[in-house]
Amino acid sequence: xxxxxxxxHKHGDSRGMLVALEQDGDVPFAIRRxxxxxxxxxxxxxxRHAHRHLSQLAVAVRGAVTFLLDDGSGATxxxxxxxxxxxxxxxxxxxxxxxxxxxxxxxxxxxHPFDPDDYITDYDQFLxxxxxxxxxxGATACQGR
Amino acid sequence: xxxxxxxxHKHGDSRGMLVALEQDGDVPFAIRRxxxxxxxxxxxxxxRHAHRHLSQLAVAVRGAVTFLLDDGSGATxxxxxxxxxxxxxxxxxxxxxxxxxxxxxxxxxxxHPFDPDDYITDYDQFLxxxxxxxxxxGATACQGR
Numbered sequence: 280x281x282x283x284x285x286x287x288h289k290h291g292d293s294r295g296m297l298v299a300l301e302q303d304g305d306v307p308f309a310i311r312r313x314x315x316x317x318x319x320x321x322x323x324x325x326x327r328h329a330h331r332h333l334s335q336l337a338v339a340v341r342g343a344v345t346f347l348l349d350d351g352s353g354a355t356x357x358x359x360x361x362x363x364x365x366x367x368x369x370x371x372x373x374x375x376x377x378x379x380x381x382x383x384x385x386x387x388x389x390x391h392p393f394d395p396d397d398y399i400t401d402y403d404q405f406l407x408x409x410x411x412x413x414x415x416x417g418a419t420a421c422q423g424r
Numbered sequence: 425x426x427x428x429x430x431x432x433h434k435h436g437d438s439r440g441m442l443v444a445l446e447q448d449g450d451v452p453f454a455i456r457r458x459x460x461x462x463x464x465x466x467x468x469x470x471x472r473h474a475h476r477h478l479s480q481l482a483v484a485v486r487g488a489v490t491f492l493l494d495d496g497s498g499a500t501x502x503x504x505x506x507x508x509x510x511x512x513x514x515x516x517x518x519x520x521x522x523x524x525x526x527x528x529x530x531x532x533x534x535x536h537p538f539d540p541d542d543y544i545t546d547y548d549q550f551l552x553x554x555x556x557x558x559x560x561x562g563a564t565a566c567q568g569r
Contacts, residue, residue: 295464295524301457301537310455312446313533315485317507319440340460340529341486362462362529379440384485384507384529388458392446 281369282348282355287338289363298363300336300388305365308334308390315340315386319379326374329399331408334390337366342383349373351409359385371409373402426514427493427500432483434508443508445481445533450510453479453535460485460531464524471521474544476553479535482511487528494518496554504530516554518547 287305290297300306316325326346337346343360350372358378359366368374376385391397399405432450435442445451461470471491482491488505495517503523504511513519521530536542544550 293465294468294470295461297459297461299457299459299538302455304537306458310447310458312444313451313455313458313531314442314444315507315531316440316442317485320438323439325439340462340531341527362460382486382527386458386460386485386531392449393444 281350281367281372282357283367284357285336285365285367287363287365296362298338300338300365306336306388307367310388310390312389312392313386314389315384316376316379317384319344319383321381323377323379325376325379327400327402329373329405329409330370330397331399332370332391333397334370335368336388337368338362338364338386340384340386342380343378344376344380344383344385345378347375347377351406371405373399373405426495426512426517427502428512429502430481430510430512432508432510441507443483445483445510451481451533452512455533455535457534457537458531459534460529461521461524462529464489464528466526468524469520469522470524471519472545472547474516474518474550474554475542476544477515477536478542479515480513481533482513483507483509483531485529485531487525488523489521489525489528489530490523492520492522496551516550518544518550 287298302309339359340362346357348355430450432443447454484504485507491502493500
């Protein structure tokens with residue numbers, strides 16, 4: 280699964296805290312889009328989609344949120360509740376976001392501008408595409424032997 | 425003064441709010457660095473420098489902070505207290521940040537990676553450089569007539 284939790288370097292001093300994310304540093308892609316989600320209402324679930332070709336780095340810069348992540352072969356739950364903790368998400372990962380704290384601000388850096396054609400919003404379609412890709416990878420691996 | 429307040433488009437629906445910043449959209453530069461300042465202690469002043477060659481877009485994604493901005497010919501105070509309000513800052517603007525609310529998270533997008541040589545941290549030096557640049561611009565304008 281193309282999922283990685285990364286510890287971000289916190290520059291703390293007598294003034295407070297600062298975290299810096301740089302392309303070619305903690306961010307393994309060119310940053311083309313930055314979005315942030317806030318004032319999420321109680322009980323709301325967001326996400327419920329996968330991206331065909333998108334890399335993202337998510338940070339709960341304030342508050343907390345839970346991610347359910349699924350690569351088609353298994354699901355895992357990750358809580359983001361620390362501004363110095365990043366979550367790298369690659370392509371073809373179904374994500375669902377919930378349990379937003381009232382004060383949550385979720386910031387996401389992405390390597391492409393918004394493209395509605397990149398979204399898979401139907402879970403069965405996601406399974407077909409991700410499993411098709413896995414079978415194709417397996418076939419290529421066999422051919423390579 | 426290379427300072428511009430911009431209203432960012434808020435995508436609000438029954439779930440909550442989302443603001444997206446894209447290169448070639450609200451962001452008039454390639455995003456090379458994203459940093460955020462949080463847990464700032466009471467009474468702290470940050471900034472107190474100018475950049476020779478750096479463009480930035482600042483947003484208080486949570487809470488509030490006050491900017492004192494000075495281009496060498498005059499100073500102005502701007503309060504950021506709305507996640508849908510951006511502050512574009514060009515080069516050669518002296519900035520001081522204070523009155524951080526306890527919950528403030530200030531996010532800044534920049535068009536260059538961190539470069540200590542780009543900072544002017546002495547106000548008199550800033551005045552010399554910015555006034556020198558102004559005189560040079562004036563001279564060039566005269567020559568162009």
